[in-house]
Amino acid sequence: MTNDNTKPKSKASPPRPEDDANKQPRSLFKPAKPEDLDPLDLSYRPPDGDEGDDTSEQPEPELDDFARALYGEYRDYGITTYRELDRLNSAASEVRFGKPRVALFKLKPFAVMRLTDADLVVSMGAISAEERKDHPTKANLLLNSGDAAELKGPHSVDLIDSAIADLYAHFPHFGPALQAIRECANLSITRGAQWLEFRPILISSGPGMGKSTLARALADRMALPVIWLDGSTMTTSVPLIGGDAVFRSSRASTIVEGMINNRIGNPIVVLDEADKIADMSRGARQDPTQALLAFLERGSARRVHDHFLGIDLDFSHLNWVLLANDLNRISPAVRDRCKVIQLPPLTPDHLAAIAASEVERRHLEPELVSALIKACRVGQIKSLRKLHKALDAAQAVRTRPLLH
Known part of the structure; x- marks a missing residue:
């Protein structure tokens, strides 16, 4: 016999529509700031208590020794x-042509881009054995052009400022050029x-002022590969x-080879002796300028056709x-497309200050400073x-072994 006074068990009230409206959906994607950026925050972690009823946190398995050795570059x-x-590999595999992707990790972001449309490379079909024999360089570059390329360099304003400060300590006479790079990179x-990116810069000065040395030091300090073009020999x-x-004698672009072989989408491209470019193709090819x-x-630059590979590539970074x-x-x-920096000739005082700094940096004898200042x-x-030839000679004499 049932008891009528027994109360029925309470049931959970159904969710109200307003509760669903107030609950914000979780998403791994952030709204893109620039139009050409497709960022993905792969370091996302849901807040506490947002994983359902099971609040116990399971430790994630760490990489074993084999995985650490295999993926040591990361x-x-x-x-x-x-x-x-897995998140890093996902960012690299899902990046689209013309839309760089950024994955955030503990130490620094992982930014990638695609040099060309991967579907375009696939649609060209397998490269025949005959084509591989005639143009092995083209075959290798074409097969690797669809891989993701990293965008590297300082990823914060503080890191850029620190790098520029170090360069200024060694190249104080290039202060206006370094300041222009700093301002443009910080604006990006x-x-x-989340990588180094600055507007093309044109540095003009007299010969022997160290422009080439500065360009190499800039690439080294920014931890980026440098692609070197010599304008004095660029006739096509x-x-x-x-x-x-x-034509069997044709060759790939120096820029394309550097980007694909290094798998870097934002290298530093130095065009040395840019004022000596001359068109000697006589209409057979496009004028180099x-x-x-x-x-x-x-x-x-987002889509430039490469004549050797026969595909469009993204050179915008x-x-x-x-x-x-x-x-x-x-x-x-x-000139209209570059930030132009024209530097005045070095004065004797500038050379003397640089000489004193180099003697200290190279740990040479302090007595050498007075002799160099007098020569300047x-x-x-x-x-x-x-000046550097004199310093190199002094350093060579110091390190020369004694003959017995």
Whole structure:
């Protein structure tokens, strides 16, 4: 016999529509700041109590020794678990052409881009054995062009400021050029970039002032590969956009080879002796100066056709440094697309200060400073090139072994 006074068990009240409306959906995606960025926060962790009824946190399995050795190149990002490694691989495999992707990790972000449309490479079909034999370089570059390329360099304003400060300590006479790079790179960071990116810069000064040395030091301090182009020997557009592969003697673009082999999408490209470029193709190929213009504007550089590979590539993240001795010989169209820095000649006081700093940095005898300063003031040393030759000779004498 049932008891009528027995109360029925309480049932959970159904969820109200307003509760669902107030609950914010979880998502791994962040709204993109710049139009050409597709960021993905792979370090996302849901807040406490947002994993359902089971609040016990299961420890993530860490990478074993084999995985650490296999993926050792990514240790700088602070990846220690398989889950983080899967997220990194996901970012690299899902990045789209023209839309860089950023994954956030413990130590620094992982930014990637795709140099060309992977579907385009696949649609071209398998490269025949005959084509591999005739153009092995083209076959290898074409097969690797669809891989993801990293975007590296300082990823914060503080890191950029620190790098520029170190360079200024060694190259104080290039202060205006370093300041221009700093301002442009910091502006890119504030707009959402997680890598080094600055507007093309054209540095003009007299010969022997150390422009080439500065360019190499800039790439080294920013931890980026450098692609070197020599304007004095650039008589065609082949170093920029490659040669037509129908000719067996054709070769790939220097820029394309550097980007694909290093798997870096934002290397520092140095065009040395930019004022000595001459078109000697006689109409057979595009004028090298005209071909250069497509690289210096971000909009047109997003899709540039490479004649050797026969595909379009994204060059919009290259960091261009143009070096020249005579600014008047640079095309006005090139100057308009660059931040132009014209440096005055070095004075004897500048050379003397640099000499004292170099003697201390190289741990040479302090007595050498007075001799170098005197040589600078009387005009025996008029350029940095001569100053460094004198310092190299003094350093060689000091390290020369004694003969018995």
